[in-house]
Amino acid sequence: MKKVALHWKIMIGLVLGVVLGLICSQITGGKQFILDWVQPFGNIFVKLLKLIAIPLIMGSLIKGISDLKDISKFQSMGLKTIVLYIFSTVIAISIGLSLANFFKPGDGISLETVETLKSNYVDNASVKSKLLEAETQQSQGPLQFIEDMIPSNIVEAMGDNKSMLKVIFFTLFLGICLLLIEEKKAKPLKDFFDSLNDVILKMIDIIMLFAPYAVLSLLATVVVTSDDVTVLLALLKYAGVVVLGLLLMIVFYCLCISIFVKKSPIWFLKNISPAQLLAFSTSSSAATLPVTMERVEEHLGVEKEVSSFVLPVGATMNMDGTSLYQAVAAVFIMQVLWPEGLTFSNQITIILTALLASIGSAAVPGAGMVMLLIVLDTIGFPKELLPIGLSLIFAVDRPLDMLRTTINVTGDATVAMLVSKMERTK
């Protein structure tokens, strides 16, 4: 019998998860059943992926760098990566801003809807915690994020998934120094990380066997915990603009793959699809990272020295989907609550702040929303309206988070392909 491809299996899990969620939301006790008996399997899967993220970054980054043999190669690759990341993010934000200005999703929102959303969410614990988080981040100095990249204790950094950049910094430093010492002396440590890398890749294979079931569990949970349909419908135009922008990003990536990498976009999308589906189900680029790395290296043919650097850095710093969403959401909120603030100069400021915000957003569910608050605050959005602004977009945030995370991961994979192509044709 022909083996069913992984992406199909995950897709079937996804559809069954939605169906199960819909059925259970109609049955009394159904929601509790999903939360008690189905949700834990999805959570276990996400935990397993996160569990291997740090050793994977260390093993593969050290292998990648130490295979380079030449430090200057690393410099040129690093520079290309950063430039491409900034370029793709600026494209994403510009698409978001153009669409939001063209379709004006905020104009269709009645005062009544604003009142309903406000009363539904303004006291919501999650809205409050996001406001608090944004306030804490804002009280920090402008160079704080650079300071935060440097760990003072690597064991502590490895114990916290949010400290991925710290681990990347330490590993890069270690890998570079491994290149600088005598080859004979570097060999044992290099062999150790090579072997670690192979073992972790095997672990990913095994974990991925559970992906279809986990996706079923994650989707069923999203469906039973989502808001009622009337609220979602009120925000349909806003959500539609975000979705359209994200689709345009996929077109942009496909063009890059076809024009610059000279490969078929269909081939690219087919091979990256398991990572996209996981990003969609988990809403976390960090949790998806092991699978993205495996797909990009083993199915898209990107060299380890490229993918091991480009992808972990991208998971934390390059978020095209998130920045596009931030641009649309900022304009939408302003159209409803603060139309006088929609000046040209404020929109230019949005490009700059959303770029920095997407670099600063953690690769976890809902992080983009916290940074959106900072974007709004930078352009002088009235502080007292911030909770109402957040209430406006809260109901559709989870589905949009799922979609923007999918784009974040696809963007990272595209840049990995581009850098690999440039390095090969040098």
Ligand code: ASP
């Ligand atoms: N969930 C997104 C990610 O992990 C970040 C965000 O947009 O909230 O990539």
